[in-house]
């Protein structure tokens with residue numbers, strides 16, 4: 001076995017069907033918060049009102065102008081809304097958690113996160129902001145939510161196609177863990193179990209398994225870091241492609257590319273999927289989820305492929321299991337765009 005470093009991340013996790021309805025007030029109390037900034041998009045207004053009714057007197061302000069990839073202007077508006085608050089409660093997907101993180105980054109306010117998708121941002125110390133087609137990310141422990149309340153009742157309302165795309169976004173976190181820069185045996189165990197839970201949840205359309213898988217995926221990814229897949233997805237996000245579906249579409253192509261150099265990934269993923277061939281198994285999961293085969297179906301234009309490959313190649317970790325130089329990255333992007341293998 002190689003030597004490794006494992007940085008355990010702090011955070012309290014409360015998981016269970018109905019816990020957002022029955023336990024959120026106690027978690028706010030536990031944080032000692034009395035002037036809460038609530039961040040949730042208008043889409044969810046009615047449900048969020050019901051969830052926060054037991055501690056409505058502690059909600060000092062509400063911010064609803066959530067946007068994907070946290071434009072700088074959104075971050076600034078959310079920070080203004082946070083003036084005078086002593087905690088941030090966010091109820092929503094990765095974009096909502098992202099807005100809360102943008103607030104915490106400058107104010108150091110503690111975050112209580114209630115995710116409604118499988119994106120996993122709530123267990124990572126990674127923040128992101130976007131401006132002029134470029135997404136900037138960074139890592140700061142101050143943005144890692146103090147408490148996460150995982151309630152499958154909340155993800156059950158996701159439209160089926162979005163639920164499947166989001167679950168595959170979580171699957172991408174797991175797959176990447178096996179070759180990520182800070183890969184380690186602990187994260188690999190968690191990621192393998194995450195693949196199992198997510199594949200089972202997709203098969204059974206079971207929000208509880210999917211949400212558990214999403215938590216495992218996010219926490220493994222948070223420790224292991226981001227590699228080729230997330231670097232590519234990050235560049236696509238900056239160009240305005242939809243987050244979860246880009247991950248879902250990209251994933252089998254990246255696994256096929258890296259598979260020859262990462263026997264741990266192929267062995268563990270195949271075992272978790274219950275098949276002999278990890279690449280074929282993952283392709284089948286993505287196809288069964290009804291995801292587009294190629295990025296062109298998500299709006300990426302052919303004249304953008306050089307830019308995507310060029311920008312990604314500069315930031316891929318040097319120890320990616322398969323070298324990306326000599327035109328290999330451009331070929332991967334072409335295949336992912338066309339949907340060919």
Ligand code: NAD
Nearest residue numbers: 069093094095116117119121124126154155157158243244
């Ligand atoms: P999202 O939060 O943008 O949500 C997608 C859509 O689904 C939105 O329209 C939202 O209103 C809707 N939605 C959310 N939950 C719903 C529910 N339960 N029922 C019905 N509709 C619902 O998308 P996302 O994929 O969750 O997050 C994407 C963002 O999160 C990106 O900006 C991405 O970069 C970021 N992200 C960050 C990290 C990190 O570690 N920092 C990790 C993953 C994702």
